[in-house]
Amino acid sequence: MSDHAHEGPTHAIGKQQPQEPTSFSFDAESNAQIETVLARYPEAKKASGTIPLLHIVQKQMGRTTGSAWVPRVAMDAIAHRLGIAPIRVYEVATFYLMFNTKPIGRYHLQVCGTTPCMLRGSDDVLRACQVAGKLKSYGDTSEDGMFTLTEVECLGACVNAPILQVDDDYYEDLDYDRTVQLIEALRRGERPPIGSTIGRQTSAPEGGPQVLLEIETVSPAQRTVPAVPKGAPPVVE
Numbered sequence: 001m002s003d004h005a006h007e008g009p010t011h012a013i014g015k016q017q018p019q020e021p022t023s024f025s026f027d028a029e030s031n032a033q034i035e036t037v038l039a040r041y042p043e044a045k046k047a048s049g050t051i052p053l054l055h056i057v058q059k060q061m062g063r064t065t066g067s068a069w070v071p072r073v074a075m076d077a078i079a080h081r082l083g084i085a086p087i088r089v090y091e092v093a094t095f096y097l098m099f100n101t102k103p104i105g106r107y108h109l110q111v112c113g114t115t116p117c118m119l120r121g122s123d124d125v126l127r128a129c130q131v132a133g134k135l136k137s138y139g140d141t142s143e144d145g146m147f148t149l150t151e152v153e154c155l156g157a158c159v160n161a162p163i164l165q166v167d168d169d170y171y172e173d174l175d176y177d178r179t180v181q182l183i184e185a186l187r188r189g190e191r192p193p194i195g196s197t198i199g200r201q202t203s204a205p206e207g208g209p210q211v212l213l214e215i216e217t218v219s220p221a222q223r224t225v226p227a228v229p230k231g232a233p234p235v236v237e
């Protein structure tokens with residue numbers, strides 16, 4: 001856990017939000033996805049679809065309103081669809097940080113502040129988000145509605161730290177300048193390629209192989225089956 005207050009847009013389901021819609025219905029795309037999800041569970045275990053349906057709702061809100069969040073009326077619609085009490089959906093939605101129970105900006109900037117990312121420059125990533133995204137602190141949404149800033153714990157990609165998650169995508173090996181460039185591209189409506197921003201191949205070492213350098217690389221076409229020495233015991237497969 002870093003020193004920063006761990007705030008995000010996701011925690012409370014207290015009073016109704018001013019922007020809270022008064023009704024919600026699943027659109028055709030969501031309904032098709034729900035059919036697929038619910039087919040995985042026996043009728044008596046439909047409650048297991050709670051998390052997938054929350055994801056589906058959040059995506060629908062992002063698609064249709066530009067703000068990927070889960071209003072309370074949508075949680076009620078999920079409860080109705082699954083035949084469970086609404087509180088069962090509320091308690092899941094408020095437990096997991098990936099569900100936004102308040103409206104957010106068009107792009108959700110999630111800065112990893114855990115130790116490996118902190119040691120590799122997450123403070124610079126945060127500063128770049130604040131400057132380029134016009135954001136004051138964690139939990140803030142920019143006045144133009146473009147960005148919301150959240151601190152998250154380890155995203156499981158420490159090997160390419162520091163990491164910024166934008167919505168569902170990871171941007172890796174960031175520094176101040178590359179983070180600013182990324183945010184400016186998002187503002188222009190572009191979506192830069194995800195993954196390492198320094199061209200690293202997945203999680204390979206920077207600068208290419210660093211160990212086992214004495215081993216000659218042989219292409220599959222060059223490989224030959226080694227000759228069996230005379231008198232060697234037969235190979236048992």
Ligand code: FES
Binds near residue numbers: 153159
């Ligand atoms: S510490 Fe940031 S991805 Fe693990």
